[in-house]
Amino acid sequence: MNIIKLDAINSTNDYLKTLLQRQFVENFTIVSAENQTNGRGQMGSEWSVEQGKSLTFSVLVKDLLLEISHIFHLNVAVAVSVVEALSFLQIKDLAIKWPNDIMAEGKKIGGILIENSIKSDGEIFSIVGIGLNVNQKNFENLQKASSISILKNQEFDKQEILATILQNLGRNISLVMNKNTEPIWEKYHSVLYKKNVPMPFENTHGQKFMGIIQNVNQEGKLLIKLEDESVKKFNIKQIKMLY
Structure with a gap:
């Protein structure tokens, strides 16, 4: 597993995409940044981070999806991996707001952006971007946002959280590769935000x-x-x- 650590970058997803155009990139290469100046969420929404306080990283996933109709299996695997990692921190009311927002106590604490591309030979590769509010305190006028630190009233080691997420992601991606997706789908639905409400x-x-x-x-x-x-x-x- 190759990890590229950067001090500042516009977007870890964009960095990986540019790298792919220039050279061969090993599967499951990870790019993390202390400061991401142009992070994006679903449908182009901006993801604002406080420098050095949030966990922002992207992972290259290839040789996983064989059919375009299977793409959302990866979304589920990623979201569940993040929730599983945060559950060890005893955060209350963890949930996944469809399709890829990470919620806790009714506040958004993280988001996922997966960008998929199909090569001319039919190969599907995905860049998985994850942003997680870890020690961030200032959210300006974002009343629906919070951080792990605010919810737990303490600061956390971002690298430990990253390591746990990556460990979970490796396990859950293996389930997708082996076409054993029922466990992750069951978990996804069990924490689906506002289900049956x-x-x-x-x-x-x-x-x-x-x-x-x-x-x-x-x-x-x-x-x-x-x-x-x-x-x-x-x-x-x-x-x-x-x-």
Whole structure:
């Protein structure tokens, strides 16, 4: 496992992508940065970090997915790996907010961005970006954000957390490789944020409605029971939860 440690970088995901264009990069190469100046979340949202306080890193994963329809298995493996690592710190109410936000006590403490590419020969490779608020204290006007340090009232060793996440990720990726994904899917659904709870949602047209999250299917679509008792599938670009 090759680990590249940087003091500051625009984005660890972008760094890995550029490296891939220039040279051969070993599978499971990790790039971590003390300061990430242009981190991104889902759908292009910015990920702001306090220098030296948060854990920001990316992992190259290749030779894993054989079919494009299996991509969300990796999302599940990564999110579960992070939650499992944080559970050892006895953080309360850990949850995964679909598709890839890490929540604790109703606050966002981390996020995952996975960027997939398909080569001309059909090979699928993924760059897994993870941002975790570890010792960050200042979130300006981000009322829905928090950190592990705030929740536990102490500071933590970021490298120890990184090592635990990577250990879990190696184990869970092995499950995906061996087509034994049931355990990670079971864990994912067991900590799915607001599952079976009536919640307000908003679609791309600005229309608001109530629904109850049932689960997430193998394609990564969110299944919501509507007020007329029907169950509808949504992808990430079609809907957002209002909380």
